Amino acid sequence: MSRRTFLKVGAAAGAAVVAGAYFAWPGSNIPEAVRSGSALYDVLIIGSGGAGMRAALEASKQKGIKVAVMTKMAPTRSATTMAQGGINGAARNTDTKDSPEIHAFDTVKGADYLCDQDAVAYYTEESAKMLFELDYSGIAFNRQEDGRFHQRKMGGSSYARAAYSADISGHAVLHTMFEQCLKENIDFISECQLLEIVAMNGKLSGVVAVDMRSGEMLSVPAKTVIVATGGYGRAYWVRTSNPYSSTGDGIAACLNIGIPFKDPEMVQFHPTGLASNGVLLSESSRSEGAHLLNSSGERFMARYAPKAMELGPRDLVCQSVEKEILAGRGIGEGLKAAVYLDFRHIPKAIIQERLFQVRQLALQFEGVDIFDAPAPIRGTCHYSMGGIDVVDYKTCATKIAGIYAAGECSCISVHGANRLGANSLSEVLVFGKTAGAAAAAYAKGAGYEGDKEKLKAAVAAWNRKFDETTKRSQGASVAMIRDKMAMTMWNNAGIFRNEKGLRQAMGDMQELQAMYNTCQVGDSSRTCNTAFMNYIELGNLLRLGKGIIYGGLARKESRGSHSRTDFPQRDDKNFLQHTLISKEGDGFKTEYRPVMIGQYKPVERKY
């Protein structure tokens, strides 16, 4: 063997050993410092959806700031992936007449004036810029002739404003964020479920979470926490388009430490959920021209929104669908009642290019090929406008120093009583960025003021709770309580509400809470105990469901998504205010805060 060959072979063998060592590195869902208890994060983000990842990217721009994203699943399984239609921002690529001001007006009107107009103005200014940033980050935006990203018109928008990636825009946003997080080497604390935010006397200590893999209760000290855990749509269990994970964990954790739950009653029902299981057919269906038809084939939106027709805002369209069903002009009965969404007049090429996911979902779950037949649809719980009370939209701060909130779990409030389609993706990115920057700046100027002993005590309490609840061999099952909760929420606190129904729901929820207190988890293993996870999630949903009912009872008017049959009119005199539900003893108390009105004075909405 020549010397050169010898060296070549030697080098190859060396490289193989090095590569082998790299690949053999086991990896962990948790950074070593967290497990050993020596970690102290400057910015700890809970939730790995669009808001959480965007916050992490922004916070990590500050030098010397230690950032991590905690998530109860693997990082890319969040609700953000499910957003379909697009991401709003007045970038003016497609419609040069658009502007942040018009976007703001559409948003305020869509919100039925229950949003803070200063926050909305900030959001629309920032979201116009955000789209270009996203493009620069590598998102797969569909293009127009001049090479810029194309924008489509979504419900309630005056102009074509939503940049999009076919009908998987949220997936595109989330994976672009994940790519950036990998590039920036952001720490993920994966498969760890938030159990508690520990804060006493206004001082944040950190969080307690359960490591799903080992079942170990972890305490993670942090100078700041950004809650980005998503919405609470699973309070309606099957009648929702949300993922199983949308259980409002962060909102419940904040509620427990005295941060109010703002506008909880503002739950958006999306008009086009599949009749059989609530899975969403994207609003881009209607954006691309799909018609809503009743059982006699009539485009019934002419009755409710003669100008906007199918492109009215979601609350209006959804309530119209429900009215058709109630008037006997739907198909099917009971929970399976529906109307039609008809695509047959749309060119097949457009469907294939821009609505392929919609076509697949209808085929899969309803056995309907939208090329040939209309799909049966009905309202489905889609979005939580309410959430953690953010007191400063420029920082996303809550009333407790060091705790921030962004994304669907927060209520800033931009969406008021009804969110417009394609506003949520830009909202999560704009306010994720804002929260990330603010938390990092705060952490930089502050020492750790928490109490690690309190964290340890909380860990011990959770260990006892785990042992106690998983040991039970009697009591109701988590699934049974959950299904009963969903039934009463859908029937009594759903698309249409009234005093009697809400009272009924309140009583039901109290009974269910009592059952929950003695229910059985059914799995006592510490390893990957998803049954315990579901048990914790149900506890959160019961609390938040009660919040929805409280807010709904107190708001004696109809506004946006909150439609009271006993108070069908909007009442600006008494209710142009945010509902604030907070903990008082074992129960809740209700307070109000006036809405910030800017240049757009409340008028009646017409579409």
Added chain:
Amino acid sequence: MAITLKIQRFLGEKKWEQEYRLEVETGMTVLGALIKIKETMDPTLTFTASCRSSICGACAVKVNDNAVLACETLLADLLKRYASDTLTIAPLGNFTVLRDLMVDWQPKYDRLKKIKPALQPKTEFSASEGCRQSKDEFKKYSKNSECILCGSCVSECNKSNLNSKDFLDPFIFSKAAKFVADSRDKDAVAHLEPAVKDGLWKCLNCQECAAKCPKGLSPAEDIEKMRIATFEKKMSSNEGSDHAMAFYDDVKELGRLDEAKLALKTEGLKSALRVPVAYRLMRSGKLNPLEQAKPIGDIEKVRAIMKAAKEKKL
């Protein structure tokens, strides 16, 4: 109808198969069945799921040894396909199992970082004005952006099964190919180099990844495209590319392979290690080192086909 699901269980050190019998309801998916079992029969059954509409990638499992998304796979279809009332469900292959059907993604993310998985925008673009790209350029990579990180391709990959230490997971190649094909990216080589280093030429081309991807991506095809890109980018050669070039040169020159020279062209001096094999081949008359290979009769036709293929940039 009633069916039996044989589910592979795993907890700690223990591995077993457990049977569950349940009624199939109309429209019931594999995920629907797993949930029904967990909620009504056995709360300890462990799996992951989130969106239940085929977009989050959390619920991929193996049914009768084939990776599927549990949330989109109808039991009725499976029963028909396999003509049986019994199905087996197991965790994805080529992953470490954490418990039952739940697998460990963490090492995959660590490996994903190797191919520089983020756009490196060209200098003419900016964060304030975005990028420019034609509709055709967009189409070149948009399919690859549809990967949901479900792991179906990994589970089915025969090369990963054989040895994953020198081979990145199929979806990672698709991710790299996305950036290579994206006209907004300024440096394809930065994504190609690690791909070459970690197995680009080691794919067995079995096409299982393409067959099993629930989103219709084809990592195998992406690997082919990136191999071509390494030639276009005139990247330094390696055994894989030399082997391909040896085939190419032989076919162009002779219209067939000259096997006597193949090892030499592919491996260079390292082929000296093959001498014992060559010696045995010679002794049994299967290799004649003195034979001068001659072009086949229709060599011009072969060359014309190759020229056409090259110009069309297949």
